Amino acid sequence: MAERTEIDNFSIDCVIFGFDEGVLKALFIKRNTEPGFGQMSLPGGFVYLDEDLDAAPMRRLYDLTGLTDIYMKQVGTFGKLDRYPLRRVITVVYYALVRVSDYSMQIGPDASELHWISVKKIPKLAFDHKELFSAALAKLQEQVHIDPIFLKLLPKEFSLSDLQDVYEAITMETFDKRNFRKRMLSLGVFLDTGRKQKNVSHRAARLYRFNRKAYKKMLKRGQMFVI
Amino acid sequence: MAERTEIDNFSIDCVIFGFDEGVLKALFIKRNTEPGFGQMSLPGGFVYLDEDLDAAPMRRLYDLTGLTDIYMKQVGTFGKLDRYPLRRVITVVYYALVRVSDYSMQIGPDASELHWISVKKIPKLAFDHKELFSAALAKLQEQVHIDPIFLKLLPKEFSLSDLQDVYEAITMETFDKRNFRKRMLSLGVFLDTGRKQKNVSHRAARLYRFNRKAYKKMLKRGQMFVI
DNA sequence: TCAAAAGTGTTGTCGCTACACCCATGT
DNA sequence: ACATGGGTGTAGCGACAACACTTTTGA
Incomplete structure (x- = not known):
């Protein structure tokens, strides 16, 4: 060069x-x-x-x-x-x-x-x-409140607990599990893949995928990832 | 030089x-x-x-x-x-x-x-x-939602309408007058000086002053200027 | 059967929105 | 007296916070 x-x-x-x-x-x-x-x-x-x-x-x-x-x-x-x-x-x-x-x-x-x-x-x-x-x-x-930053940090398919872990690690706060899930699912941008975690020594979590089209609609509604 | x-x-x-x-x-x-x-x-x-x-x-x-x-x-x-x-x-x-x-x-x-x-x-x-x-x-x-920006744009004493004008000019939105005033006064950072506008050809507005100490407390409460 | 994490609903409170009329002042 | 902006209250609704137990799975 x-x-x-x-x-x-x-x-x-x-x-x-x-x-x-x-x-x-x-x-x-x-x-x-x-x-x-x-x-x-x-x-x-x-x-x-x-x-x-x-x-x-x-x-x-x-x-x-x-x-x-x-x-x-x-x-x-x-x-x-x-x-x-x-x-x-x-x-x-x-x-x-x-x-x-x-x-x-x-x-x-x-x-x-x-x-x-x-x-x-x-x-x-x-x-x-x-x-x-x-x-x-x-x-x-x-x-983290504005952009779907977790997408860049998590694999394509992830559980809601993974998502919560990311938010808690970045904000350095903890959130109520039920409220967190309610809020995230209500945004309508997470698609249940039907698949579950494998090889975990506890109940396997559902895996979700981010839906970009739904995200665009969410932005038009003026919603954010604020918790 | x-x-x-x-x-x-x-x-x-x-x-x-x-x-x-x-x-x-x-x-x-x-x-x-x-x-x-x-x-x-x-x-x-x-x-x-x-x-x-x-x-x-x-x-x-x-x-x-x-x-x-x-x-x-x-x-x-x-x-x-x-x-x-x-x-x-x-x-x-x-x-x-x-x-x-x-x-x-x-x-x-x-x-x-x-x-x-x-x-x-x-x-x-x-x-x-x-x-x-x-x-x-x-x-x-x-x-504008985070910092008291209006302070740098308005004179030391200003009316709530002046304040609303600044917010509307910056955000390019319009707000309901009653709701705007309620919100701003509820923050507890505006001090009524007791003085009023002079030489205006309509009812004179009260003049307020920003209270920095109260503002520090407001920040500790986690409040913002969001409208 | 135990450990570890997943998953799930309800209720009360508070804050926001929507909305219309009278008041003070100068011309 | 009129034009101009100043100033005020309420009711309904929706969003958020607080809160504990059951389920699934592998070891």
Whole structure:
């Protein structure tokens, strides 16, 4: 591949959220270069001069994990003078949502170690990455009421308990099971597949599928995923 | 003033909202340089290398209008390759809220003309500024339910009708007068000053003032300005 | 038979909506 | 006296919160 020019005072950082066994996690890199050697940080990188801004985080995520077609959303842009020690760098933060089960680990050249870490147990991060991460989490918590975010975190077929687990993990609240189900089913966007869970050591749950057409109608009715 | 280095592929643009006689307006510049000569555009400019990102739109607004201490909020960052004809420029959009009555016109060197234009009658704009403007308006429409935005648009003392006018102008909806007042007064954050309008050719309205302490309590109760 | 999670209805309360007329003031 | 906006109350309905037990399945 030919060398491409980077805009070297302009970067992107990604907060990659995944959902794993009822826990909301994010993907971090242990830095193996200075500055910040040995510290955890968000995966990020510079933007190429001949690359759309929104393409940069996608490319970075692909290099890191091999995943494509990932849902990404811009969180905000951070540009304090001292946020990066070597020089002045403005960064745009994105969050991504991935199914951890789809995820295939591919360690790129500048990522010595990748770690999924629970959002409730975030360690000290390099530079101002804690602030970037918090902004992304706050944005996700806003969006969960507006968009069908669970779609990007759950498999195609899922139980209502899975759904509730996602909502509880993101909002950090707990909900009454009956009220939650009533509310979700009343939206009319979940289709009972007739199938059930297999190989579970308890009563098997019904599996549902999201119905996009019904979702469009729901939006026209002005309904949301607010709980 | 000493010359400062600009980051020349990185700019900010401002959508400056004002409220004037019941109409929500935004401030535009008629460009007097190429590219886009003669077209309306958002006030914007480059970021200095030794300047915090968030300081840049404040500086630009000050140069343009002489106003300081203005409420500003980041809308988003736009970075398509072809968005600016001369070269690759990534731009961060901010919106600002000003009281048109406070506003003192000061035309800077690269602004041949400034115009307040109703958000319902936006003309063709230079480059991708229509998209930037629309994003800012959408953000404002979200925020109006969350933050006491009217404070930045109205004088210190205002009538409930003024308040309703602001909400209707921003949301582009109309509300029942009785329900609107009931709702707003029930929040307990508006203090009757005992004063009334002067020199109006109809019954004078009571003037209210916003109570910040009561507002903090309201937030703790989890209430919002949703209508 | 036990453990673990799935699944299921009702009732009360509170908040929202809809709706129409009289009042104060300046011209 | 008239035009203009200011100011007020109620009733019905619908949405949400609170709440506990039975069912299914595999180990």
